[in-house]
Amino acid sequence: MTKYYTKEHEWVEVVGEVATVGISVHAAHELGDITFIELPATGKTVSQSEVLAGIESVKAASDVYAPLSGTVIEVNPDLESAPEIVNQSAEGEGWLCKLEPADLSELSALMDEAKYQEYLKGLS
Amino acid sequence: MTYCPNTPEEIREMLSVIGVETIEDLFAPIPKELRARSFDLPPGISEFELMDRARQLAQAGGSGIVPFIGGGLYDHLIPATVDHLGSRAEFATSYTPYQPECSQGTLQALYEYQSGICRLTGMEVSNASLYDGGTALAEGALMALRVTNRNAIVLDQSVNPLHREIVRGYLAGHEAQLVEIEAKGCEADLERLSSAISGETAAVLVQNPNFFGSVADFTALAERAHQQGALLVVSCYPISLGLVKSPGEMGADIAVGEGQSLGNPLSFGGPAFGLIAATKSLIRNLPGRIVGETIDRSGRRGYVLTLQAREQHIKRHKATSNICTNQSLCALRGMIFMTALGADGFRELAQLNYDKAEHAKKVLALIDGVTLENRAPTFNEFTLTLPTDAGSVVQRLLARGIAAGVPLGSYYPGRENSLVVTVTERRSREQIEKLAEGLQEAVCS
Numbered sequence: 153m154t155k156y157y158t159k160e161h162e163w164v165e166v167v168g169e170v171a172t173v174g175i176s177v178h179a180a181h182e183l184g185d186i187t188f189i190e191l192p193a194t195g196k197t198v199s200q201s202e203v204l205a206g207i208e209s210v211k212a213a214s215d216v217y218a219p220l221s222g223t224v225i226e227v228n229p230d231l232e233s234a235p236e237i238v239n240q241s242a243e244g245e246g247w248l249c250k251l252e253p254a255d256l257s258e259l260s261a262l263m264d265e266a267k268y269q270e271y272l273k274g275l276s
Numbered sequence: 277m278t279y280c281p282n283t284p285e286e287i288r289e290m291l292s293v294i295g296v297e298t299i300e301d302l303f304a305p306i307p308k309e310l311r312a313r314s315f316d317l318p319p320g321i322s323e324f325e326l327m328d329r330a331r332q333l334a335q336a337g338g339s340g341i342v343p344f345i346g347g348g349l350y351d352h353l354i355p356a357t358v359d360h361l362g363s364r365a366e367f368a369t370s371y372t373p374y375q376p377e378c379s380q381g382t383l384q385a386l387y388e389y390q391s392g393i394c395r396l397t398g399m400e401v402s403n404a405s406l407y408d409g410g411t412a413l414a415e416g417a418l419m420a421l422r423v424t425n426r427n428a429i430v431l432d433q434s435v436n437p438l439h440r441e442i443v444r445g446y447l448a449g450h451e452a453q454l455v456e457i458e459a460k461g462c463e464a465d466l467e468r469l470s471s472a473i474s475g476e477t478a479a480v481l482v483q484n485p486n487f488f489g490s491v492a493d494f495t496a497l498a499e500r501a502h503q504q505g506a507l508l509v510v511s512c513y514p515i516s517l518g519l520v521k522s523p524g525e526m527g528a529d530i531a532v533g534e535g536q537s538l539g540n541p542l543s544f545g546g547p548a549f550g551l552i553a554a555t556k557s558l559i560r561n562l563p564g565r566i567v568g569e570t571i572d573r574s575g576r577r578g579y580v581l582t583l584q585a586r587e588q589h590i591k592r593h594k595a596t597s598n599i600c601t602n603q604s605l606c607a608l609r610g611m612i613f614m615t616a617l618g619a620d621g622f623r624e625l626a627q628l629n630y631d632k633a634e635h636a637k638k639v640l641a642l643i644d645g646v647t648l649e650n651r652a653p654t655f656n657e658f659t660l661t662l663p664t665d666a667g668s669v670v671q672r673l674l675a676r677g678i679a680a681g682v683p684l685g686s687y688y689p690g691r692e693n694s695l696v697v698t699v700t701e702r703r704s705r706e707q708i709e710k711l712a713e714g715l716q717e718a719v720c721s
Contacts, residue, residue, distance in 0.1 A: 188560065188585070206594070213585035213594070 157268035164219035171251045180242035183209040186235045191227040222251035346698030347682040350537045355616045358539040362609045376580040383579035387567040389611035397531040398524020399553035404565040405607035409534025410439040412550030414446035416509040416530045420479030428476040434459035434486035437687040462488035462650045470500045483511040489657030498527035516655045518626025530554045539613025549603035563597030629656035633699040636708045657698045666695040669718045
């Protein structure tokens with residue numbers, strides 16, 4: 153199982169026909185305490201790099217971009233009442249939604265974990 | 277604050293720092309033709325002459341004329357506490373309470389205001405106020421468009437015409453379709469409003485009591501809207517809520533209203549404040565400022581502006597509204613007014629309005645040629661049909677020191693003989709008799 157990352161700090165993990173999407177541990181840490189997550193409606197179709205969700209923290213409000221094109225098939229039901237799960241487990245329990253990917257070749261535009269870690273070093 | 281003009285000495289000092297000789301030199305870079313030729317100000321006068329002049333101006337505002345005019349702004353009592361507390365410098369000169377560490381007083385006052393508005397309207401959350409009733413209604417419509425992701429608004433034509441004008445103005449910049457439903461005489465046409473709701477409708481906008489004074493129960497309309505996935509926005513008249521079913525009790529999703537009747541003077545038509553309240557699930561789409569209660573590091577209670585991601589200083593392109601402000605001082609007066617009256621006092625005040633208006637209704641409808649148009653119950657405002665043009669009747673009664681009401685002709689073409697009369701708790705039996713006499717004379721002659 154491989155996670156891929158975007159430059160905007162989203163991650164995506166594809167298993168069969170399902171791509172699970174979230175924000176990276178680094179992003180969750182940068183945002184600070186997350187207070188609200190605006191999730192997309194199921195059935196919504198997005199293109200890669202389009203706005204997929206919104207995250208509000210005590211510090212800021214930011215957009216989450218789609219790492220892949222596809223259709224939203226599920227959103228994380230626990231986040232409405234407990235958005236802090238993303239702070240506790242950004243790359244596990246704190247996943248945002250699941251997509252049915254439209255074109256898996258889009259993964260080639262993303263970074264694997266090692267590359268993403270390199271990328272983060274370049275940012276600090 | 278005392279106004280201290282600059283002394284010639286100070287002016288000279290400032291000019292020398294800048295490095296010029298005269299005021300004329302200071303403005304030299306601005307071409308003569310672009311400068312103000314005259315500010316058209318009269319010469320200075322003494323404090324006492326000024327007070328006399330202010331008194332004359334106050335007289336010119338129609339004082340001495342007995343008002344039976346409502347139409348959205350009402351002549352109500354204002355307890356002395358409201359002026360006294362509302363004019364304290366801590367409130368009157370306070371700045372935007374963005375820094376809770378130095379604005380606890382203002383923040384708590386606004387928090388109490390929000391609580392009062394919630395209790396009054398039967399809603400769960402309120403913001404810290406908007407500009408006025410009309411903009412609050414328009415913001416309610418925009419809120420519904422955002423929440424439902426739909427683009428049609430159904431608007432009842434018995435809603436205040438000025439407020440409808442503002443809604444039209446606000447929606448002009450949006451790709452929203454506005455469907456206006458004609459009233460049935462003086463009542464909202466509930467059947468047509470219901471059947472106008474479709475899967476495209478974001479919200480239905482109604483007013484209670486409506487512009488003609490009629491009171492309705494919109495509970496069934498709320499249910500119908502909800503079945504279609506639409507919202508119900510009810511514009512309410514705060515004082516009436518002492519008697520009339522509240523928007524919350526009817527199942528409204530958003531309640532809006534003009535707050536002037538809560539402790540704010542008519543003062544030539546403003547300023548006052550707009551109220552907006554909603555169900556809790558809509559709070560992230562509520563425009564403007566919201567004050568919340570929290571605790572500090574030591575567990576002590578404190579107040580802060582909250583959920584600010586809705587506002588444009590956080591993310592302009594996604595802000596719920598371009599309003600980042602509120603009518604703090606007017607809303608504060610509203611809060612003091614509600615507190616001074618209390619729940620029982622509020623009910624009593626509403627009852628007094630109702631009783632006096634009912635008495636006036638009876639007396640006026642006895643006049644030959646004058647008929648009552650409202651089929652539904654009314655609160656403190658009702659519509660009469662006169663045998664002649666209502667505008668000219670109003671003009672004739674003004675000469676007798678009575679402002680008889682709002683003629684409908686300019687708002688509702690074809691209803692030139694209709695007059696909306698308002699009777700608040702401030703109108704006495706004698707004044708109502710005077711109105712009846714004047715009206716009798718005006719329509720019989």
